[in-house]
Amino acid sequence: MLRRHFAALSLAALCPLPALAQGGKVARIVVGFPAGQGIDLVSRIVAEALKDELGETFIVENKPGQGGSIALGQVARAAPDGSTILISAMAALVMAPHLYRNVTYDTLKSFEPVGRVGDLPLVLVVNPSLPVKTLPELIAYAKANPDKLSHSSSGNSTVSHVAMEELKRATGMKILHVPYQGSAQSMNDLIAGNVQVALDTVAVTRPHIEAGRLRLIAVGSLERLPFFPDTPTIAEQGFPGFEANAWLGMLLPAGAPRETVERLAAALNKIVRSPAVQQKFLAVGTLPKPSTTAEFDAFLRAEYTRWGKAIAASGIKAD
Template sequence: MRGLLIVVTALVLILTDARCASLTRILVGFPPGQATDLIARLLAERLGPALGETVIVENRPGQGGSIALASLAQSPADGHTVVLAPLASLVVNPHLYKSIAYDTRRDFAPVALVADLPLLLVVNPSLPVNSVAELIAYAKANPEKLAHPSSGNGTLSHLGMEVFKQRAGITILHVPYRGSVPAMTDLMTGIVGVAMDTVAVTEPFIRGDKMRLIASAYGKRVAAFPDTPTVAEQGFAEVDLSAWLGIVASAATPKARVDRLGAAINKIIQSPEIVARFTALGAIPRSEGPADFGAFLASEDARWSAVVKASGLRIE
């Protein structure tokens, strides 16, 4: 009897280990329902069958997505825990916060670049501007009148405007909010006058005539508003802003696992169904594997390190 019990116990342990090995978690540093979370769930639904594994999404909100990355930095390097992370938590927060629990270049292995979330430049309808040139002229003529909101210090809605202001040579007061909803509310009421935010955030208000779209701050015109020129087309080629999303694993994850994940994710992203679903969320699919995403990540890290330094912003 004792021998049988030992055998049964061993079998249970083996089966448990097998189930654990076939479970992959995608960590998301934001609450359910936000764009990053929705994209993660679209990927998880299709990644499970592609890998022959159970893939789940776990939300670890906080510190602009950095809590999820800090958790990944302490996870086993087996490729069964990954993070779908935005630009801010990967290449802004490490330069913005004085104390953060990871180093992006040291602690993470790039797996796949997933999507761009383009930014749009919008103004309150009462503002007498319809173009980038008119906005700059108004800002220079009224240096004390304009303010712009953001969804928080260090977010792309903040630093994207910093990039634009630096290039345009204008001063506009920054007002940080706790999220896009209160920021957009105050833009509609005229408490603040101009903002940058994603297509998903701004599109309903633009179509409802609650705010006026004057430019795409992305490198090209967006599908939702194809007749609206880019900031680059209006004279500022350096302004190309999107809150891109990418998947990273722990740095010591075996290359074979990283390559397998990257190939499976890229195949999913290229499917017509996912392209359509991403587009509905205001996202543009990107299908770059570990090597290309790694090169992109390095260039973005250098870019946003310089932007943060130029802004003079530093958070405890």
């Protein structure tokens, strides 16, 4: 993948929106995960494209912890002057508030939605030593070997955790959850065989799948992916309607000026629709999902309700 190329965007200078550029201020795009993960790579592509579109400057700032929730808490407390921007994965916005008692933000009140950015579809992978090549074979193996398998995630309350819990519940598999601080260590232990299964993004799994270090057995999107057109979805393998997909959205702190929100939203929507950015998104395993502010606001509220119900039904608790 183009990880090395896009990692170079981390300190690309961009200047904030014109109303905020006075006094040489620099805007931050805050990301709640370590460098090198899917959301980080996408955020750097967006930062570079916004620089070209607006002729201004930002810095991508990684604030990992608690599945992205720590970054959201910091942005929620930031001055609503447009100098702090958030690109968040879905988990911290619509899962963590239902999992943790101590999140320091209110998803529906602490932020101004700007727009949807893209989707990071999840894929189900196993260590090649595991004698399974399909989801039904994994289910059969797990049931024949109860409590002998473990699965990694990029952290408690992340989509790779919660979606896998949903899959286990749907299939009846009993597999031990092992959380990590980000996907890099998770993938290392999966490749080493310390854990055997993972449901994680294309961005972090694809290099290892293509190198033969991991075996791909299913994709979590509702339709087959352009990256792996021959691999059936989880839905196709006996679980209609099952979806494991990590969407990304851009937000500002609540109270940001409406003109700032609208100008940033228009620029974001334009760049995500551009062929050049779409090509870069696909290169890092991301499906472009442009939207208006109103569309993203409605989507965010619907997802918050949906996952609240799903987590209540599953009984998952992170603390």
